Amino acid sequence: MTATQTNPAASRTQGQDLVIENLAAGYGKVQVLWDVSLRVAPGEFVAxxxxxxxxxxxxxxxxSGVVKPSAGRITLGGRDITRATPSQIVGLGLGHVPEGRELFPLMTVRENLELGAAMRPEARAVQAQTLTHVYELFPRLSERAGQLAGTLSGGEQQMVAVGRALMSRPxxxxxxxxxxxLSPLMTQTVxxxxxxxxxxxxxxxxxxQNVGLSLKLAHRAYVLENGQVVxxxxxxxLLADPGVREAYLAL
Structure with missing residues (x-):
């Protein structure tokens, strides 16, 4: 079964909104974000x-709570998560697929996936059902379930990273x-x-980074430059915007 064939009724989720207001953040004394504001409505796809x-x-x-803001506010479903810990934020329904995947290479595919459900009691309660859903999205992971994650191809590892986040029922x-x-074919799969x-x-x-593909999929999008929404x-x-096309699509 392919991703587009998966039965939505088997895992229908009530999306929450995510709101970022006047966010400032960085690393130590290095500020990276200045006054960033954006909103993702429930069920929306935003790039x-x-x-x-x-x-x-x-x-x-x-x-996701990994970096603590120096100013501003972040809410998830109307609840303030600005100062919440990563585990608290996962518990409230947010899943994060990080850059670089961050898998445990000496654990199997299935073990990596099951870790995704560990921090939410409601996710642990339906772990088997969610695992089946992830395997429907990515049939190759079912075939590789007992294989060490570190031996997978880059595309397969990305599937595990997405699947692990989904295991928390975000x-x-x-x-x-x-x-x-990733290859173009694997990119299309993900x-x-x-x-x-x-x-x-x-x-x-x-x-x-694939601006053309992400803008084709997204309902709405934001452009960041130098830590600010522009x-x-x-x-x-945005696909039709001359500035975006020149800067990001080389057109």
Whole structure:
């Protein structure tokens, strides 16, 4: 069964909204974000694009509690998570697919996936059902379930990273550079799964270097430059924007 064939009724999720207001953050004395504000509505697919160093990854890390903001506010489903810990934020329904995947290479595919359910009691209660759903999205992971994650191809590892986040039964999924280092075919597979997950109700905030593909999928998008939002609009509007096309699509 492919990602687009997965039965939405088997895992329908009620998406929450994610709101970032006037966010400032960085690393030590180095400030990366200045006054970033954006909103992802329940069930929406939103892309965040920008050059390397624009602050996209830092924004996602602040959302998931890995980086603590120096100013501003972040809410998830109306609940303030600005100062919450990563485990608390996962417990409230946010899943994070980090840049670089961050798998445990000496653990099997299945063990890596099962870790995703560990921090949410409601996810542990339906772990078997969710694992079946992940295998439906990515049939190759079912075939590789007993294989060490470190021996997988880059594309297979990205599937595990996405699947692990989904194992927590998130209502909001933030995804950082999922196509990095992947072949065009594997990129289409991973993006097809993200589209399917969104169609099943999960709110998605995507950071992605493949600007053309992400804008085609996204309902709306934001452009970050030097730690600030400089443009926003529908995916179609930004695809047609001359500045975006020149800066990010080489057109």
């Amino acid at each position: 965040m694009i920008g050059a390397n160093g624009a602050g996209k990854t830092t924004t996602l890390r602040a959302v 209502s909001v999924l933030v995804v950082d550079e999922p196509s990095l280092g 993006f097809g799964a993200l589209k399917a997950v969104n169609e099943q109700g999960v709110t998605v905030l995507l950071v992605e 443009k926003e609009g529908s995916g179609a509007e």
